[in-house]
Amino acid sequence: MKSSTMLKAATAVLALAAPAAAQDVTLRIQTHYNPEQTSGKLATEFVEDVEAMSGGAIDIEMFYASSVVATVETFDAAANGILDCDMTGGAYQTGKNPAFQFVGDIMGGYDTPYQQLSWLYYGGGKEQAQDLYNQFGMELIGWWVYGQESLTSTTPVAGPDDLKEWKFRSPPGMETEIFANLGASPIVMDFTEVFTAMETGIIEGTDYSGLANNQSIGLFDLAQHATYPGFHSMPSDHLACNKMVWDGLSDQHKRIIETAMEKLALRSALFFEKANAEAAAELAEKGVTLHNWSAEDRATFRKAAQAAWDDWATRSPEAAALVESHKSYLTQLGLISQSE
Incomplete structure (x- = not known):
């Protein structure tokens, strides 16, 4: 009887000590x-x-x-x-x-x-x-x-100069502001309209996804130019x-x-x-021109992007805090300088 009582007590203690099982x-x-x-x-x-x-x-x-x-x-x-x-x-x-x-x-x-x-x-x-x-x-x-997205285009996109009056499908928001400031003509449209718009010349290019995804949906049946490696988004x-x-x-x-x-x-x-690397090799073999922007040209885009960051930072305290956090970390990584 005594041992039975002790066993019950020990069992109760163990039950209390054991963590509750996750439901x-x-x-x-x-x-x-x-x-x-x-x-x-x-x-x-x-x-x-x-x-x-x-x-x-x-x-x-x-x-x-x-x-x-x-x-x-x-x-x-x-x-x-x-x-x-x-x-x-x-x-x-x-x-x-x-x-x-x-x-x-x-x-x-x-x-x-x-x-x-x-x-x-x-x-x-x-x-x-x-x-x-x-x-x-x-x-x-x-x-x-x-990873980085690539711009796809029917015309060369070798650097900032090629963005002048370049008509392309853009998602809404900050991207349209950055590219417009660089002289491009971003057009916000649903992606389902892109193929017809490129075929008819309404747009010359599009921002959709990374190189491999762009290839997989057939964009290069219409376009012979792309930025790679990507840098903008x-x-x-x-x-x-x-x-x-x-x-x-x-x-x-x-x-x-x-x-x-x-x-x-x-x-x-x-x-x-x-x-993306595999897609780049395949596309190059098929005659698609892949434009790898120089460090100077990438810096030009980043400068335009930072101007947009600063503008968006004024739109809410949370935006300002996040922009400051990114700038601090980008500086720490050596991607921008303290003066930028």
Whole structure:
């Protein structure tokens, strides 16, 4: 009887001492990529990693190709509980606060995905950005960056002089301002209109994605010129979750998701570095001219970009803080000088 009582007491003590098991959870996430795209396949790998590392305790229901709400509405859908997380990008939210430009696409800033990710994780970027996301009930979990984009054109784009009166499809926002200041004629249009617009001469070029992606969708059936390596735009896709949902996860589950996100960031950068190099070789063989801007020409673009940064920095305190943070880190990396 005595031993039975002692056994029960010991069992009770062990039960109290043991950490509570993390409860199973389902997360509804939307991405703008379709599952056949390389980035969509990488997103699927992220889902598989999370589910494997959690032993199935975290179930992710991934909605591809913006199948629940429009891409630009994903952030709000997560903040309002229609979804749990947003896997698109911060640049879609500049209408909420111009500061989102500087967590979405800095334009003319870092040269490589690794430098940009370094700012996020080791340059105080994540902490700075978190204040912005939290204002809207969201938590920034991490980035994945596929690398520099390339301009595609039916006419040469060998340097700033070729941008004079160059008509091209541009996404809305800061990019249009930068290129307009360099003498180009950016035209904001949906990408579905690009092929017809290039065929009919309404535009001479487009800004879509990296070289490999541009090749895969057939842009070089119409265009014989591109900038490579790219320099003007390197978007950051994010994983951002409803803050209440995120705060409700166990520390174990948070760490699993953060770790899987960092793997996704590395895999994405590595894959596209290889894919873009392969595309460059194939396109050169087919007669496409790849224009590698000189250091001086890249500096000209970066100077124009910084003028736009400074203008956007006046539009909100959060934008000013993020611009200052980027400038400080770019200076530390030797990409800009203290006087810039």
